[in-house]
Amino acid sequence: MDFSSKLLEEAVNEMSQLPGIGRRTALRLVLHLLKQPESQTVALSKALLDLKTEVKFCRKCHNISDTDLCEICASHNRQKEVVCVVEDIRDVMAIENTSQYRGLYHVLGGKINPMEGVGPSQLTIRSLVEKAKNGEIEEIIFALSSTLEGDTTNFYIFKQLEGVNVKTSTIARGISVGDELEYADEVTLGRSITNRIPFESSLRN
Amino acid sequence: MDFSSKLLEEAVNEMSQLPGIGRRTALRLVLHLLKQPESQTVALSKALLDLKTEVKFCRKCHNISDTDLCEICASHNRQKEVVCVVEDIRDVMAIENTSQYRGLYHVLGGKINPMEGVGPSQLTIRSLVEKAKNGEIEEIIFALSSTLEGDTTNFYIFKQLEGVNVKTSTIARGISVGDELEYADEVTLGRSITNRIPFESSLRN
Known part of the structure; x- marks a missing residue:
């Protein structure tokens, strides 16, 4: 693609680094941002930068968290x-x-x-x-x-x-709830038979 | 979706404002950026902001351009x-x-x-x-x-x-080069017959 503007080319290049975003899609996204108010681009850039620079990971479970210990690890009900x-x-x-x-x-x-x-x-x-x-x-x-x-x-x-x-x-691996047996793959169906559970325990859910 | 981090939620919200990007895709893109070096996020944010704030439009044809008059309008060969x-x-x-x-x-x-x-x-x-x-x-x-x-x-x-x-x-509207007539829509096929051109002129391309 031949761009009439270096600024546009740079933005498309960076956008198309994202997974699943090709150059055409990147151009579409960038042109969309160009048509929107400047505040939207500022907010997007800020949110991405803030996340990258200020993100914390829970010291116990390593999940993304705003605090040193995430809500789940800190909870008394778990x-x-x-x-x-x-x-x-x-x-x-x-x-x-x-x-x-x-x-x-x-x-x-x-x-x-x-x-x-x-x-x-x-x-x-x-x-x-x-x-x-x-x-x-x-x-x-x-x-x-x-x-x-x-x-x-x-x-x-x-x-x-x-x-x-x-x-x-x-x-547990098995047939999804609501799925038809005839369309299930053999490995999953085989495992679901090997790992069958007592009928009474299936009533609990 | 319930996020464990406000920073993450904010980034996903902003990303999903883009056309064709749902919240799941936005989360995937944002998590990808989190795994990459910080320079990539900085470059993306900078490219988008630079484009939005510094972009110029050619005063003659209104195309996106880095200069006051775009390359095409300024060219002597057009x-x-x-x-x-x-x-x-x-x-x-x-x-x-x-x-x-x-x-x-x-x-x-x-x-x-x-x-x-x-x-x-x-x-x-x-x-x-x-x-x-x-x-x-x-x-x-x-x-x-x-x-x-x-x-x-x-x-x-x-x-x-x-x-x-x-x-x-x-x-000109007509059947695409290489397309089969039987699959063409009626309006296009109709127009391509009404607007037929002398056979000799088709040899020029």
Whole structure:
């Protein structure tokens, strides 16, 4: 693309660095901002910069937080001995939305992915293992997505916990509520049969 | 969505003001920026602010430009008496990419759209009519998209030019090169038959 303005080109270049935003979309977004009042661009720039420079991570669970200890970790109504291991804040938000979980979280900040240069040391695995060794935790629930990277990360943490007195569990995989059996993939369907539960416990939900 | 951080919420709110960016996508983009080096966020914010505060519009064609008179209007190699009327800079870039046009442009900045509160006075129609009345222009080529709003705008300008000694034309509508006739819509196919051209002239391109 040939731009008539260096300023425009620069803005499009920076915008198209974002994931899933190509140069055409970036141009559309930038031209939209140009048509809006200046206050909108100022507010967007300020919000992004403020977030980047002032963001804090909870010292206990590593979730994004405005305070030193996040609301969930600081709450007195949560089971502090149960910790759910998730990838990032989006997973925390998804689980919180279910209102089914009363324990704490541990945000890893990613999954082990050698292809993208993410090793165990870039994640917050060490602090999780330390919490377990200190006897703070009774149960660790693995809730990473069941991909190659997720399974690798789960297994790595599991090995690190060898000899530590802590229960580990993983969230149930199975057919989604409301889904038709005939369209389910074989792995999921197979697992849902292997890991069947007593009928009476399904009535509780 | 319930955020654990006001800073994050603010950034997501601002990002989701952009067209086609929902709150989930906004969260994904913002979390991506959080993982990247701070320089990327600084560069993005700076580029957007610089564009908004320092952008200039060519005083002749109203296209986005870094200078008072844009490169196209200032060039000695263009036919200054032919002016192509387009909606915005993207159309200029699309036509320039064809390398088929040697005239100048006139960027309207939008189309007449009462539903969105865009009337003729918000567009640069008056300056176009003045250029025509001053005798600077021999031919005006309408190249707005053929929607209700585009046709309305074309017709409004056409009426404003009554009594002015200027030729008006509109870009050809027809079947795209490489398209199959059977899949073309009826209006386009109909027009392409009505507006057929001598076979010899098709050999020139």
